[in-house]
Amino acid sequence: xxxxxxxxxxxxxxxxxxxxxxxxxxxxxxxxxxxxxxxxxxxxxxxxxxxxxxxxxxxxxxxxxxxxxxxxxxxxxxxxxxxxxxxxxxxxxxxxxxxxxxxxxxxxxxxxxxxxxxxxxxxxxxxxxxxxxxxxxxxxxxxxxxxxxxxxxxxxxxxxxxxxxxxxxxxxxxxxxxxxxxxxxxxxxxxxxxxxxxxxxxxxxxxxxxxxxxxxxxxxxxxxxxxxxxxxxxxxxxxxxxxxxxxxxxxxxxxxxxxxxxxxxxxxxxxxxxxxxxxxxxxxxxxxxxxxxxxxxxxxxxxxxxxxxxxxxxxxxxxxxxxxxxxxxxxxxxxxxxxxxxxxxxxxxxxxxxxxxxxxxxxxxxxxxxxxxxxxxxxxxxxxxxxxxxxxxxx
Amino acid sequence: xxxxxxxxxxxxxxxxxxxxxxxxxxxxxxxxxxxxxxxxxxxxxxxxxxxxxxxxxxxxxxxxxxxxxxxxxxxxxxxxxxxxxxxxxxxxxxxxxxxxxxxxxxxxxxxxxxxxxxxxxxxxxxxxxxxxxxxxxxxxxxxxxxxxxxxxxxxxxxxxxxxxxxxxxxxxxxxxxxxxxxxxxxxxxxxxxxxxxxxxxxxxxxxxxxxxxxxxxxxxxxxxx
Numbered sequence: 276x277x278x279x280x281x282x283x284x285x286x287x288x289x290x291x292x293x294x295x296x297x298x299x300x301x302x303x304x305x306x307x308x309x310x311x312x313x314x315x316x317x318x319x320x321x322x323x324x325x326x327x328x329x330x331x332x333x334x335x336x337x338x339x340x341x342x343x344x345x346x347x348x349x350x351x352x353x354x355x356x357x358x359x360x361x362x363x364x365x366x367x368x369x370x371x372x373x374x375x376x377x378x379x380x381x382x383x384x385x386x387x388x389x390x391x392x393x394x395x396x397x398x399x400x401x402x403x404x405x406x407x408x409x410x411x412x413x414x415x416x417x418x419x420x421x422x423x424x425x426x427x428x429x430x431x432x433x434x435x436x437x438x439x440x441x442x443x444x445x446x447x448x449x450x451x452x453x454x455x456x457x458x459x460x461x462x463x464x465x466x467x468x469x470x471x472x473x474x475x476x477x478x479x480x481x482x483x484x485x486x487x488x489x490x491x492x493x494x495x496x497x498x499x500x501x502x503x504x505x506x507x508x509x510x511x512x513x514x515x516x517x518x519x520x521x522x523x524x525x526x527x528x529x530x531x532x533x534x535x536x537x538x539x540x541x542x543x544x545x546x547x548x549x550x551x552x553x554x555x556x557x558x559x560x561x562x563x564x565x566x567x568x569x570x571x572x573x574x575x576x577x578x579x580x581x582x583x584x585x586x587x588x589x590x591x592x593x594x595x596x597x598x599x600x601x602x603x604x605x606x607x608x609x610x611x612x613x614x615x616x617x618x619x620x621x622x623x624x625x626x627x628x629x630x631x632x633x634x635x636x637x638x639x640x641x642x643x644x645x646x647x648x649x650x651x652x653x654x655x656x657x658x659x660x661x662x663x664x665x666x667x668x669x670x
Numbered sequence: 671x672x673x674x675x676x677x678x679x680x681x682x683x684x685x686x687x688x689x690x691x692x693x694x695x696x697x698x699x700x701x702x703x704x705x706x707x708x709x710x711x712x713x714x715x716x717x718x719x720x721x722x723x724x725x726x727x728x729x730x731x732x733x734x735x736x737x738x739x740x741x742x743x744x745x746x747x748x749x750x751x752x753x754x755x756x757x758x759x760x761x762x763x764x765x766x767x768x769x770x771x772x773x774x775x776x777x778x779x780x781x782x783x784x785x786x787x788x789x790x791x792x793x794x795x796x797x798x799x800x801x802x803x804x805x806x807x808x809x810x811x812x813x814x815x816x817x818x819x820x821x822x823x824x825x826x827x828x829x830x831x832x833x834x835x836x837x838x839x840x841x842x843x844x845x846x847x848x849x850x851x852x853x854x855x856x857x858x859x860x861x862x863x864x865x866x867x868x869x870x871x872x873x874x875x876x877x878x879x880x881x882x883x884x885x886x887x888x889x890x891x892x893x894x895x
Binding site: 309312341412417449 | 768769770771784787788790791793824832
């Protein structure tokens with residue numbers, strides 16, 4: 276498929292999973308649970324399309340279009356020359372009795388008028404247009420399920436007739452499974468957003484559930500950062516025996532790093548944040564000294580993955596390394612091994628390390644030099660691949 | 671119907687008529703029904719004062735007033751809540767964005783929700799502020815009636831059910847305001863069904879009375895605001 280025919284979502288990992296992006300002229304549903312916001316996904320997709328000179332139309336009926344523009348601004352998807360090219364269909368102003376500034380407006384609670392207004396906007400802006408429909412859940416909540424589905428059919432057929440690419444967001448307010456199935460059936464692509472909620476922490480995941488072409492079934496943790504939506508792994512633990520090079524490793528690859536150390540050895544905690552090609556991760560190093568091992572319990576809570584650093588020049592410490600791995604790693608949490616100090620003569624090769632430590636074949640063992648940085652990023656990438664390949668338990 | 675379990679921690683409201691019976695149990699959703707007027711807000715602000723003074727955290731969701739109006743109203747009661755704003759008291763403003771831009775307040779740090787129909791944005795706003803509101807937050811939701819005015823009741827019920835469960839999981843006591851006489855009987859019955867406790871307030875000839883069978887006030891009792 277030529278790239279010309281693809282609309283990218285502005286989220287590189289998601290595009291990869293979709294086989295490059297969304298096919299032009301098809302329909303995509305972004306479906307979230309309550310409390311997870313699907314809107315940034317359509318805003319980001321729209322913004323990237325606008326920067327590429329594509330025509331974009333946006334329908335919204337639960338807030339002012341001006342508010343949507345404001346939200347783009349807070350997501351830093353804001354360059355006036357681009358944003359002003361978006362065409363809005365205002366389905367909200369009439370509800371609060373304020374006259375709309377938009378070219379296309381709905382004036383009453385009438386699904387027919389909604390469809391006609393959408394059709395008019397699409398017809399008058401017909402040029403490989405992208406049509407974004409925010410908040411489809413409003414329809415099944417306002418009308419009954421059958422009527423809502425008929426409306427959806429109308430929206431899809433109007434979009435297809437005008438050769439537009441349709442992207443719809445929807446929050447699943449506990450609709451019946453059969454209704455949700457009916458909705459999903461009508462789309463070429465279904466992207467779902469889910470979360471695991473804890474007291475203060477919400478972890479969000481996206482995954483592709485349906486696509487017309489080959490796609491990757493991954494569950495990808497993400498967050499909305501200052502530069503939009505990105506893959507984000509909130510907690511990777513870096514562990515290894517005394518002097519294996521944990522702190523150096525974290526500091527070498529981190530965009531930002533702090534270390535609590537005393538006379539060259541870490542007494543309490545290393546922390547680093549890494550951000551490379553749209554993938555972010557927080558790294559936490561374990562303390563090297565036994566009297567701080569109580570901290571391991573705190574650290575290992577909710578870890579997504581573990582990086583074990585071993586000193587390839589000192590096989591005598593391998594036993595201790597495996598011991599430490601056991602301490603921080605709960606069953607089923609993926610890990611990768613950095614065979615460190617490859618820059619020193621006499622270091623065992625990664626394969627020799629694997630053999631001596633009896634590590635299974637599926638565990639990545641990668642040669643590194645924390646001092647020079649060689650191989651370090653590869654370890655993190657290998658681990659992140661494992662983290663998102665492994666189906667993470669979602670609620 | 672929820673029965674009080676012995677050992678439940680209780681939250682004081684600042685009103686003797688309820689507090690002599692213990693107060694409101696922690697982790698509960700309360701529907702506060704009263705005729706249009708100031709009573710619900712006064713009741714809520716007094717309860718907030720207890721919490722804030724004791725160093726607790728609170729969230730005030732407003733759908734029909736500016737946060738600054740709430741602060742002003744508190745001031746007329748002799749309660750200065752502004753000292754707590756953005757420190758232990760967070761406002762979620764679902765009102766300002768329904769107005770034209772020129773009428774919206776400036777230079778406030780409240781969480782803005784783009785109107786009473788944006789229920790998903792509202793639940794995200796609540797989740798955000800819960801992170802800052804401490805262990806046993808108090809939440810004032812003013813009011814469910816506005817949500818019912820702008821949305822299909824079905825969506826409001828689903829929203830309240832999901833939000834209510836989350837708030838209880840966060841050990842919160844939440845007062846959901848409801849305007850008496852604005853909704854049909856079926857709606858009110860459903861709302862009552864969704865919460866743990868119902869507090870009713872009535873006003874007759876300058877006198878106010880309160881009733882809440884689940885909190886132990888079976889018959890109307892006088893209450894002074």
